[in-house]
Amino acid sequence: MAEAHWHDLGPVDALASRPLQQISVGRTRIALSWAGGEFAAISGACNHVGGPLGDGALDGDYVVCPWHHWKYHRKTGQGEPGYEQEAVPRYETRIEDGHLWIDLESGTKRQRIPHDPHPLARPVVRAPGGIRVVGLSTTAMDPAFPRFSTSEHLLTTALGFAEQWGAETQLFKLADLRFRHCEGYYSKSAHACTWPCSITQMDPDDQLDRVYEALVHWADVVLLATPIRWGVASSLYFKLAERLNCVQNQTTIRNKVLIRNKVASFIVTGGQDNVQGVVGQLLTFFGELGFLFPQFPFIAHSRGWSAEDMENNMSEVRTSRELAEGAEQLMNRALCLARDLIANQPAPDSVARGGRKAHHLS
DSSP states (O other): OOOTTEEEEEEHHHHTTSSEEEEEETTEEEEEEEETTEEEEEESBOTTTOOBGGGSEEETTEEEOTTTOOEEETTTOBBSTTOTTOBOOEEEEEEETTEEEEEGGGOOOOBOOOOOOOGGGSOOOOOSSSOEEEEEEOOOOOTTSOOOOHHHHHHHHHHHHHHHHTOEEEEEEGGGOOOOOOOOHHHHOGGGSOSSOHHHHHOTTOTTHHHHIIIIIIOSEEEEEEEOBTTBOOHHHHHHHHHHHHHHHHHHHHOOOOOOSOEEEEEEEESSOOHHHHHHHHHHHHHHHTOBOOSSOEEEEEOOTTOOOHHHHHHHHHHOHHHHHHHHHHHHHHHHHHHHHHHTOOOGGGOOOOOTTGGGOO
């Protein structure tokens, strides 16, 4: 074939053995499909965040991106119904001597519908004002018949102290929020895990957006309370932590640190033991998010492995002045550190970009 802009993709029989595949021709990625006895070729890069369309799946005549499920017609490159103005380039193909050829110069123009950025995607700039505290309760609860939660009780005690101190407070009870589990976008590709979270961007009913807003854009102090469940933090905590991976992943893959000069502390209670193990995980994870810790960053209460009389555990925490004072002192340490961090915070232009793994990044 004489024309230099036509490229041999390979034998037709081999290419027709797969309904969809990702092929590279030089630096150009192609999503090649075979259906109804006909080849079709469109760009292999999704308009959204560049997902590999050819590694996705066919839904009728539409190629579905494996990262975030955007769809493009396999022949025209146009988006699915309702999004026809979105389009990826399509390419002409032809068969000659048992081989499939593609004309890269025939590629149509990529078209994108203008999208306003998600509100969470704005630059992280601390607004003027006093210290702001977010409380996170991770106790699972029956909303129709709520019970007494020892960890949440101490959390509200600490938040009350913060308000007397002059701080603004917000309390989030994760049991009251509807939010999906992390669905493993990072496992598909590091760059498939986005900020804001892919789920938050795609699901308007996912309510974790308010927690992201509070932790990244609003709070100076975060106080998380968890019960001990079989020697570890609550299942709701781990559900939250998995969704917060999108914050930490921005540091590792983009050198974009979202959490700066923020303080985290913890309250851990339970009828079972292993306080140090629970707190160790909390400290590690929140440290990786970018939070700082005051001296003695947690308080805890446990009556040990053999204490099965949980009703006594609840009454003990409810009436303990020592634990209430401990929660107040913990909050005081966090507030004092936050005050010092805010007072010594450098101007935005002088903040270094470096983060975890920064030596690998330019």
